[in-house]
Amino acid sequence: MSRKMTTGPAPDxxxxxxxxxxxxxxxEADAKxxxxxSQAVVEASRCYFCYDAPCIEACPTGIDIPNFIRKIQTGNLxxxxxxxxxxxxxxxxxxRVCPTEVLCERACVxxxxxxxxxxxxxxxxxxxxxxxxxxxxxxxxxxxxxxxIAVVGGxxxxxxxxxxxxxxxxxxxxxxARPKLGGLNEYGIAAYKVPQDFAQTEVxxxxxxxGIEARTGVALGRDMSLAQLRQDFDAVFLGIGLAGxxxxxxxxxxxxxxxxxxxxxxxxxxxxxxxxxxxxxxxVVIGGGNTAIDIAVQTKRLGAEDVTIVYRRGPEHMGATWxxxxxxxxxxxxxxxxxxxxxxxxxxxRATQAEFEYTALDAGGRLVGTNxxxxxxxxxxxxxxxxxxxxDPVLAGAAEPLEIRNGRILVDQAxxxxxxxxxxxxxxxxxxxxxxxxxxxxxxxxxxxxxxxxGLQAAA
Amino acid sequence: MAxxxxxxxxxxxxxxxxLASAPPTDKEYNVVRAFKAGWGGVxxxxxxxxxPVVNSSSRYGAIHYGPDRMIGFNNIELISDRPLEINxxxxxxxxxxxxxRAMVVSLMVPCEETSWKSILARVEETGADAxxxxxxxxxxxxxxxMGSAVGQVPEYVEMVARWCKAHTRMPVLVKLTPxxxxxxxxxxxxxxxxxxxxxxxNTINSITGVDLDEMAPQPTVDGKGTHGGYCxxxxxxxxxxxxxxxxxxxxxxxxxxxxxxxxxTWRDAAEFMALGAGTVQxxxxxxxxxxxxVDDMIDGLSNWMDEKGYASLDQLVGRxxxxxxxxxxxxxxxxxxxxxxxxLCITCGLCHIACEDTAHQAIAALKNEGKRRYEVIDAECVxxxxxxxxxxxPGCITMMKYGESEPYLNWTQHPANPMRKAAE
Ligand SMILES: Cc1cc2nc3c(=O)[nH]c(=O)nc-3n(C[C@H](O)[C@H](O)[C@H](O)COP(=O)(O)OP(=O)(O)OC[C@H]3O[C@@H](n4cnc5c(N)ncnc54)[C@H](O)[C@@H]3O)c2cc1C
Ligand SMILES: Cc1cc2nc3c(=O)[nH]c(=O)nc-3n(C[C@H](O)[C@H](O)[C@H](O)COP(=O)(O)O)c2cc1C
Ligand code: SF4
Numbered sequence: 001m002s003r004k005m006t007t008g009p010a011p012d013x014x015x016x017x018x019x020x021x022x023x024x025x026x027x028e029a030d031a032k033x034x035x036x037x038s039q040a041v042v043e044a045s046r047c048y049f050c051y052d053a054p055c056i057e058a059c060p061t062g063i064d065i066p067n068f069i070r071k072i073q074t075g076n077l078x079x080x081x082x083x084x085x086x087x088x089x090x091x092x093x094x095x096r097v098c099p100t101e102v103l104c105e106r107a108c109v110x111x112x113x114x115x116x117x118x119x120x121x122x123x124x125x126x127x128x129x130x131x132x133x134x135x136x137x138x139x140x141x142x143x144x145x146x147x148x149i150a151v152v153g154g155x156x157x158x159x160x161x162x163x164x165x166x167x168x169x170x171x172x173x174x175x176x177a178r179p180k181l182g183g184l185n186e187y188g189i190a191a192y193k194v195p196q197d198f199a200q201t202e203v204x205x206x207x208x209x210x211g212i213e214a215r216t217g218v219a220l221g222r223d224m225s226l227a228q229l230r231q232d233f234d235a236v237f238l239g240i241g242l243a244g245x246x247x248x249x250x251x252x253x254x255x256x257x258x259x260x261x262x263x264x265x266x267x268x269x270x271x272x273x274x275x276x277x278x279x280x281x282x283x284v285v286i287g288g289g290n291t292a293i294d295i296a297v298q299t300k301r302l303g304a305e306d307v308t309i310v311y312r313r314g315p316e317h318m319g320a321t322w323x324x325x326x327x328x329x330x331x332x333x334x335x336x337x338x339x340x341x342x343x344x345x346x347x348x349x350r351a352t353q354a355e356f357e358y359t360a361l362d363a364g365g366r367l368v369g370t371n372x373x374x375x376x377x378x379x380x381x382x383x384x385x386x387x388x389x390x391x392d393p394v395l396a397g398a399a400e401p402l403e404i405r406n407g408r409i410l411v412d413q414a415x416x417x418x419x420x421x422x423x424x425x426x427x428x429x430x431x432x433x434x435x436x437x438x439x440x441x442x443x444x445x446x447x448x449x450x451x452x453x454x455g456l457q458a459a460a
Numbered sequence: 461m462a463x464x465x466x467x468x469x470x471x472x473x474x475x476x477x478x479l480a481s482a483p484p485t486d487k488e489y490n491v492v493r494a495f496k497a498g499w500g501g502v503x504x505x506x507x508x509x510x511x512p513v514v515n516s517s518s519r520y521g522a523i524h525y526g527p528d529r530m531i532g533f534n535n536i537e538l539i540s541d542r543p544l545e546i547n548x549x550x551x552x553x554x555x556x557x558x559x560x561r562a563m564v565v566s567l568m569v570p571c572e573e574t575s576w577k578s579i580l581a582r583v584e585e586t587g588a589d590a591x592x593x594x595x596x597x598x599x600x601x602x603x604x605x606m607g608s609a610v611g612q613v614p615e616y617v618e619m620v621a622r623w624c625k626a627h628t629r630m631p632v633l634v635k636l637t638p639x640x641x642x643x644x645x646x647x648x649x650x651x652x653x654x655x656x657x658x659x660x661x662n663t664i665n666s667i668t669g670v671d672l673d674e675m676a677p678q679p680t681v682d683g684k685g686t687h688g689g690y691c692x693x694x695x696x697x698x699x700x701x702x703x704x705x706x707x708x709x710x711x712x713x714x715x716x717x718x719x720x721x722x723x724x725t726w727r728d729a730a731e732f733m734a735l736g737a738g739t740v741q742x743x744x745x746x747x748x749x750x751x752x753x754v755d756d757m758i759d760g761l762s763n764w765m766d767e768k769g770y771a772s773l774d775q776l777v778g779r780x781x782x783x784x785x786x787x788x789x790x791x792x793x794x795x796x797x798x799x800x801x802x803x804l805c806i807t808c809g810l811c812h813i814a815c816e817d818t819a820h821q822a823i824a825a826l827k828n829e830g831k832r833r834y835e836v837i838d839a840e841c842v843x844x845x846x847x848x849x850x851x852x853x854p855g856c857i858t859m860m861k862y863g864e865s866e867p868y869l870n871w872t873q874h875p876a877n878p879m880r881k882a883a884e
Contacts, residue, residue: 038854045527049749067755074725076760 011257011350011379012281017303023274026301031192031327032096032122040126044072047118050109055120058107060432061088061440065104069123081131082138084124089163090156090439092132092202093185095125096193098436099290101323132201137208142169144211147453150175150233152220155183156435157239157426159206160442161449165237166211168450173233174212177219181207183241183426185435187266190294191274192301221393226402230421234456235449238394238409238417238424239442242387242433248286252344253383257351261285261295261384268298280379283307284354286341287384289319295382296333307333308376312340312359312367342373344381354378389428406430415445416452423449462765463772464758466500466562468738469631469656469716471589473500473562476773477729477757480659480720480741481506481566481592481635484751486540488550492557497751498758501562503659503741506539506594507547507583508568508606509575513538521668521678521688532694533744534668536679536686539568539594544582552586562739563587564633568594568606571616573623580628590630593620593655595646596637596662608662611637614649621653633718636660636702638695643702648711657716658706659741661699663689692744696722700735707736707781724753726760733773734780792874793866796843796859798823798836804856807832811847811857819846838862 018026035043047069055065063084071080084091100106100121108117131138147170151158154176162172180186185199207214220226220240229236245260247253257280271277279302285292288311300307311318314337315325325335339356346352357373389408395401403410403418408430411417415425425441427433466476478501479485479494486505494502515537523532540547555563565588569575583591595611610616617634624632634650636643638661650658665687667677677685699721706712719737723729724745732740745753770776800811800823812834815823822840826833836847841862848857871877 041854049753051750067752070753071756071760074727074756074760076726076756076763078763079756079759082759 010347011352013257013278013379014281015278016275017279018275020275022303027191027274027298028195029192030096030195031190034129035119035122035126040072040123043119043123044069046110047073048109054107054109055104059088059104060434060436061094061443063087063091063104063124065120068127069118069120072123072127077127077130078136078138080127081136084128085131085138087443088436088439089160089206089443090185090202090435091124092128092198092205093156093189093194094436094439095121095128096198097185097189098434099321099323102321103436132205135205135208137205139163139167139209141166141209141211144171145169145453147171147234148173148232149235149237149449150229151237151239152229153183153239153241153426153428154178154181154203154214154216155239155241155426155438156185157241157428157438157442158183158237159203160439161237161239161423161425161446162212162442163206163209164443164446165449166209168446170211170450170453172212174214175218175220175224176214176216177222179216181214181216183239183438187269188262189269189435190265190298191269192297219393221396225397226394226419226422227398227400230419234453235421235423237442237445237449238422238428239426239438240393241427243390243393244388245383246386246388248341248344248383248385250341250343252346252351255344255346255351256349257346257379258344258381258383261287261291261382262387264382265291265295265298268302274302277302279304281305282377283380283382284376284378285309285382285384286354287311287382287386288313288317289384289386290324291387292382292384293320293324293328293333295384297328297331299380299382300331300333304380309333309335310339310341310354310356310376311335311337314338339373340367340369344378345375351378351381354381387427387433414448415441416448421452462762462770464500464762464765466739466773468562468718469590469633471501471562471564471631471739472560473739474560475500475758475761476733476739477754478502478562478564478718478739478741479746480743481564481594482743482747483537484743484746487542487547488554491550491554494746494751494754495554495558495561498754499561499751501564501589501739503564503566503592504547504551504588506566506568507544507579508539509570509579510544512541512543515541516681518679518681522692523668523694530692530744530748532666532668532690533692533747534666534679534688534690535663536681536688539566544579548582548586551583551588555587555589562589564590564592566592566594566635571605571610571620576620576623577627580624580630584628584630588630590633590656591624591628592633592635592659593624594635594662595620596635596660608637608639611635611646611662612640614645617646618649618653621650621655625654631656633657633659635662635720637662638698638702638721639665643705644709644712647706647709647715651712651715655715657718657738658712659718659720660702660706661695661721663691664695664698666690691721692748693722693724696728700731703732703737704735704781704784707778708784724748726757726764729757729761730764730776731780733777735784736778736781738773738777788871790870791868792871793869795862797838797841797862798843798845798847799858799860800834800836800847801856801858802833804853805834806853806856807834808852809834810850810852814846814850819844823847 049066068080068083104120105117151162151174181203182199283299283304285296296307342355355375358370362368409424411429415423423445425445426438464475466473481503485502521534522530525531565583634655669678717737718739719732720741723742729740812823812825824835851857
């Protein structure tokens with residue numbers, strides 16, 4: 001086959017690049033193999049059962065890690081899972097998706113002596129899998145309070161809040177715009193981190209406590225307003241995540257083949273047959289966070305031949321951890337640092353190349369262009385340069401507007417917003433955008449709502 | 461949820477997990493922390509007559525095995541070294557603040573009736589639930605005619621138990637020393653003296669090691685050492701045996717037992733209870749990890765009982781006792797052989813060499829196309845379990861029933877036994 005080189009290479013975007021079994025291995029197998037019994041026992045026995053352990057402090061949800069690991073040692077797996085889930089109801093997802101290398105495992109005291117922390121994430125998975133395999137819901141609801149709370153957004157923040165509220169005896173209605181619950185666990189996290197439909201298994205587990213009514217396909221701002229919810233419910237929790245993405249602000253952004261990474265991943269996560277997803281032969285990813293890593297690895301695993309991440313600063317500045325960067329490289333992804341996009345070059349409205357300019361830091365530490373650069377052939381260019389909060393749905397038709405600061409919903413320590421009875425958490429408020437942080441926000445907000453409602457009760 | 465509430469000789473506690481009389485129960489500060497952590501009760505550190513004893517500096521020795529620390533632990537400490545009055549005041553205060561927890565007071569005074577009578581009256585005044593007579597300490601106190609010097613002489617055990625029963629309305633537990641040839645002597649004596657129950661074991665005479673530079677036993681106090689009391693996970697098998705002996709002896713059967721010795725997990729506790737212990741006491745594990753371990757003990761025991769369908773402790777206590785028997789009644793027609801799972805085998809060869817060098821040459825070392833493979837020769841295997849124990853891979857070597865089931869035949873009936881009872 002010969003192609004006319006005079007006009008540059010034509011885009012090569014195709015589905016079904018790999019044999020059928022490769023898709024199963026690439027997307028339905030765990031990126032990290034779970035531990036078997038003997039591995040779990042050996043690993044658990046490495047934990048010193050530290051007092052006031054640093055790992056607990058490093059976990060945003062404050063799981064009592066030494067205690068759950070000791071319970072694995074003693075064969076009390078139900079107790080172990082319960083210890084995990086009482087602090088973090090998404091302990092199963094977090095065991096799979098948390099960047100433990102910068103959280104609990106970085107704090108492990110074993111790092112000081114031997115640079116090899118206890119594999120906390122894998123042990124957490126071992127214990128929670130035991131419970132899920134048996135369909136046990138270890139928590140019971142407190143006596144019904146008769147209070148009703150609206151939770152907007154069925155992601156980790158919203159569902160964590162809903163579960164805790166249900167446990168405290170309240171009745172919860174979850175409003176979710178998408179057809180399925182789970183938020184980014186269902187639509188965003190890399191497929192190989194949560195294979196085998198784990199997100200839905202976990203959602204069912206969370207809901208099995210009872211007292212939570214889920215209404216999917218209902219969007220705040222479209223189907224109802226915040227003012228209406230405040231009228232109809234005793235309190236409201238907003239966990240609506242980030243609906244927008246940053247623009248590249250480079251020429252050629254409108255070309256076909258220039259794609260928002262998060263939207264593509266959502267499609268990929270929902271595709272039953274991954275062989276039907278069109279993917280470029282040469283893929284360029286712009287960004288330096290986990291989304292960049294995830295889209296790069298997943299397009300590689302869909303059969304892209306060359307995948308290059310281009311990031312405008314150095315490896316140490318990337319949002320993706322060292323572990324994630326290494327994972328991408330092991331998967332055959334090339335990472336180029338210190339270059340920023342200048343334009344996407346296209347033909348007939350379709351992207352064919354991406355042009356970059358090398359960057360450097362000037363004397364004042366600012367990032368500047370160097371006027372020299374390079375061009376990479378690209379059938380697809382993925383934008384993974386960050387998501388943004390879109391406030392319209394919460395502001396729509398409001399007499400009293402919710403206060404937004406630095407582009408996110410403003411909350412205090414208790415996760416209370418500027419409006420009485422309205423709480424918020426997860427990606428739509430400031431803080432680190434991680435599943436575990438969203439779960440903690442939801443939990444804290446639930447307790448604040450509980451105090452708020454009981455306070456009102458006392459006053460009445 | 462299983463009901464873990466315990467009523468042991470009238471001493472009530474929310475769970476059967478007590479801290480044994482030792483440093484963890486030495487004073488109000490510790491005991492309050494323990495109760496906050498969830499412990500069901502304590503046996504207060506042994507009280508004696510004033511003036512208080514004096515302790516040495518350098519007190520503990522330990523056995524570390526591989527990566528595991530303190531699998532065995534030894535101490536040369538004495539009874540409480542604080543004034544009696546202070547201890548009693550604190551006991552009274554803690555019992556008042558924590559009425560639902562078991563408060564047992566351990567005592568050791570000279571072997572004279574007046575000494576026991578007077579201290580009992582003072583303990584009773586604190587509102588404590590019971591007393592435990594420490595006839596167990598193997599060091600320091602025995603030289604003064606107390607502790608194991610009493611516990612090793614059944615007549616003394618019976619006599620002191622009787623005095624105490626006569627002079628107090630509180631339940632009386634007798635804590636037994638394992639430093640005897642048979643635990644039944646002192647246990648029967650305690651029962652005969654009217655004790656409400658026994659606690660065992662106290663620590664075992666031991667030297668944990670020798671400092672080869674100082675040429676002195678450990679722990680070493682200024683160049684010299686002495687034997688101390690051994691405890692921790694290593695002593696559990698000894699304690700279990702002694703508990704079982706008391707539980708099945710016709711003269712002591714039914715005597716309430718508080719099990720002690722190497723208990724660190726809910727599973728250890730369940731084993732003691734299955735052999736007849738109504739409550740369990742813990743010392744070394746708490747000294748190793750702190751009071752928080754009780755969380756797993758409570759939760760683990762409860763989850764396991766739910767799984768097994770035991771609704772309350774009385775359904776569990778003593779459940780294994782009928783299956784403890786004498787060797788001569790074991791079924792000699794029961795045959796098992798080892799099975800090696802080739803899928804799990806990592807070909808280390810330890811099973812082969814154990815059997816080849818020291819047992820019955822029943823594991824063949826084969827080479828199959830250059831691959832190592834180990835196979836049991838059924839006809840040679842006597843079912844001793846050695847290979848299963850040396851195998852580093854859990855579940856790789858298991859023991860399987862072998863051959864046709866023949867009828868039960870024990871040693872008393874066996875043709876090879878010259879003293880066999882004549883068959884009718
Ligand atoms: C590609 C990608 C990969 C990631 N990988 C990881 C990872 O490996 N590990 C990790 O810890 N974190 C990861 N994250 C971050 C993590 O997924 C988020 O921090 C987390 O999901 C935030 O939870 P949330 O509940 O706040 O928001 P979301 O999970 O976004 O959930 C918000 C929910 O609200 C719904 N919603 C939005 N608007 C409305 C409306 N108007 N009305 C009703 N419902 C609405 C949405 O449909 C969604 O279901 C990743 C994020 C992305 C984008
Ligand atoms: C440091 C130390 C001090 C002890 N002091 C006492 C004591 O004062 N009175 C007593 O009855 N037993 C005493 N013991 C024995 C314990 O109560 C317990 O019987 C023994 O340690 C076995 O339990 P364990 O294996 O859980 O430690 C002591 C044990 C230790 C380790
Ligand atoms: S534990 Fe350590 S610090 Fe505390 S008294 Fe003993 S030797 Fe001293």
